[in-house]
Amino acid sequence: MSVGALALLVLLAAPVTQVRFGMYDDRILPASSPVAETSQRLRAEFGSQWMDAASVVLPGRPGAMSGSVADPPADPVLDAYARRLAQVPGVRRVDARTGTYRDGRRTAPPDASSGRFAGAGGTWLSVIPDGDDPLSPQGSRLAAALRAVPAPGPALVGGPGARLADTEHVLAGRLPAVVGVTVLVTFVLLLALTRSALIPVKALALNALGLAATSGILVAVFQQGHLAPLLGDVTAGGITDVVMPSLMFCVAFGLSMDYEVFLLSRIVDEHRRGSDTETAVAVGLQRTGGLFTSAALVFATVMAALALSSLVLLKLIGVGLALAVLLDCTVIRALLVPAVMRLVGRANWWMPQLGRRKDRSVPSPTPVPAAPMEAP
Numbered sequence: 001m002s003v004g005a006l007a008l009l010v011l012l013a014a015p016v017t018q019v020r021f022g023m024y025d026d027r028i029l030p031a032s033s034p035v036a037e038t039s040q041r042l043r044a045e046f047g048s049q050w051m052d053a054a055s056v057v058l059p060g061r062p063g064a065m066s067g068s069v070a071d072p073p074a075d076p077v078l079d080a081y082a083r084r085l086a087q088v089p090g091v092r093r094v095d096a097r098t099g100t101y102r103d104g105r106r107t108a109p110p111d112a113s114s115g116r117f118a119g120a121g122g123t124w125l126s127v128i129p130d131g132d133d134p135l136s137p138q139g140s141r142l143a144a145a146l147r148a149v150p151a152p153g154p155a156l157v158g159g160p161g162a163r164l165a166d167t168e169h170v171l172a173g174r175l176p177a178v179v180g181v182t183v184l185v186t187f188v189l190l191l192a193l194t195r196s197a198l199i200p201v202k203a204l205a206l207n208a209l210g211l212a213a214t215s216g217i218l219v220a221v222f223q224q225g226h227l228a229p230l231l232g233d234v235t236a237g238g239i240t241d242v243v244m245p246s247l248m249f250c251v252a253f254g255l256s257m258d259y260e261v262f263l264l265s266r267i268v269d270e271h272r273r274g275s276d277t278e279t280a281v282a283v284g285l286q287r288t289g290g291l292f293t294s295a296a297l298v299f300a301t302v303m304a305a306l307a308l309s310s311l312v313l314l315k316l317i318g319v320g321l322a323l324a325v326l327l328d329c330t331v332i333r334a335l336l337v338p339a340v341m342r343l344v345g346r347a348n349w350w351m352p353q354l355g356r357r358k359d360r361s362v363p364s365p366t367p368v369p370a371a372p373m374e375a376p
Contacts, residue, residue, distance in 0.1 A: 002339030005331045006209075013212035015219040022239030023135040023164050028312035043132065049092070052134045054146060054159035056085065059122040061153060074098065077152045078123065079106065084149050085127055090142045095126040127159075134160035136239055140168060168242055175246060182250075186257055193261070194268050196349050202340055203260050210332050211252055214324040215245065222316050236312045244316065252324035255299065259292040259325075259333055267341070277345055281338045289334060296329035 029036040042051070061078065079098045086094040086101035094101040097117040100108035117123055127146060131138050139161030147157050183204060190200035218240065220226045225235040267284030271277065299321070306318025341348055 002335055005335045005339075009209050009213040009327070009331060012214075013209070013216040015216040015224065016212060018224070019215075019219050020137055020223060020239050021168065021242040022133075022137065022139075022237065023160075023167065023243075024236050024239075024241050024313060025135055025160075027236045030310040049128045052129055052132060052139075052160060054127040054129070054134070054143060054157060054161055056125040056127060056146060056151075057122060057156040057158070058124065058151065058153055059156070061122050081149075081152050082106075082125055085125065085146060088142070088145050088149060090130050090138065090145070091127055092130045093128045095128070097123050129161070133237055133239075135164050136237065140165040164242070171242060171246060178246070179249070182253065190261075190264070194264055194349075195351055197351055198344065198348055199264065199341075202337075202344075203257070203264070206332050206336055206340070207253060207256050207260070207328075210256055210324065210328050211249060213327055214248065214252060214320060217323055218244070218248075218316060218320050221319065222312070231315070234312050234315060241313070241316075244320070247317070248320050248324070251321055252328075255296075255321075255325055256328040256332070259296065259328060260337075262288045262292045263333060263337060271349070277348055278342050281341050285334070285338055292333060293329050296325040299325050 026033075026036050026039040031037070039051075058078070058081075061075075075098055078096060082094050082096045082098060082101045083104050083106070085091060087104040092102070095114075095117070097110060097114050099106045099110050099114070117125065129139065129142055133139065134142070143157055143159070143161035143165040147155070147162075149155075187200045187204065190203055191197065194200065221231065222234050222236070223238055223240050225233065225238075228234070263284055266288045267280045270280035270283045275283065303318040303322035303325075306314045307322065309315050309318065
């Protein structure tokens with residue numbers, strides 16, 4: 001049964017390999033929302049190019065207009081930069097003070113509306129992408145490509161794709177440290193509780209497997225839409241919000257480790273009373289199983305209320321955390337933890353004896369028998 005449970009978790013975690021990180025937009029709103037309805041009408045009837053465009057700001061460089069496409073541009077430096085931006089793969093059009101550009105060529109001269117691209121503080125260019133979803137991996141890559149284009153001075157790239165790229169950069173820079181500190185502190189605390197080097201490693205590995213299974217379910221449901229007949233259209237652009245892994249890790253890891261401490265503390269107490277590993281595991285599960293199962297059911301019920309929301313973001317949080325605790329208290333805590341500990345046996349309690357070498361320099365004293373007393 002434990003092999004089947006392990007295979008089930010690995011199978012549930014498989015969709016994680018197909019995750020596409022992005023950021024949610026108005027499509028997470030219910031269809032009845034005026035904002036969602038307006039955005040859908042704009043996309044369907046007018047195109048979303050103005051909402052999806054990236055803005056490239058050149059501070060301190062005022063633009064100048066020229067007469068026609070055949071005329072040389074009044075600002076050749078800005079013109080050359082706009083041509084380079086228009087050559088970036090994924091760019092449909094570049095609008096600037098000096099005209100309109102496609103595929104590295106100026107296709108239209110500036111008109112009366114081109115004056116909006118210049119101001120007292122500098123000039124800016126509008127870069128319209130080919131796709132219609134800038135808050136996706138393609139939008140993030142396009143923002144990085146635009147920032148890599150040589151500019152005639154300091155260049156600031158904004159827009160939806162740049163916002164996604166900056167968010168990913170911040171999370172990628174901080175998340176490894178957060179995960180590392182969490183794992184290290186958890187390992188040290190479990191080491192102090194159990195006086196074992198293997199039990200904390202086992203706990204962290206099983207928790208990671210449970211989180212991977214939960215993440216796989218979320219990708220399958222909220223990115224790939226496999227339960228659309230039951231939950232409706234919850235794909236929100238076919239992406240997984242880049243902020244969700246951090247939130248899910250912090251909350252779900254803390255809850256699952258909480259249940260682990262409940263179980264391990266009772267197992268360790270029973271083992272220290274002289275029981276063997278198999279008996280200690282059985283007694284520990286019997287004494288604490290009802291406790292953490294009840295706690296998990298209460299939490300899952302509260303999260304299920306969020307799953308009934310019409311907002312995709314709240315639905316994802318509710319379903320994700322409810323599944324995380326239910327998988328933890330049933331498959332992991334009730335099946336895999338006891339099975340692994342029974343399989344490892346006495347090795348569960350292995351602890352390296354560092355710095356405890358016995359001092360052999362002074363021999364132990366030998367007791368000397370007392371001399372018999374003489375009769376008076």
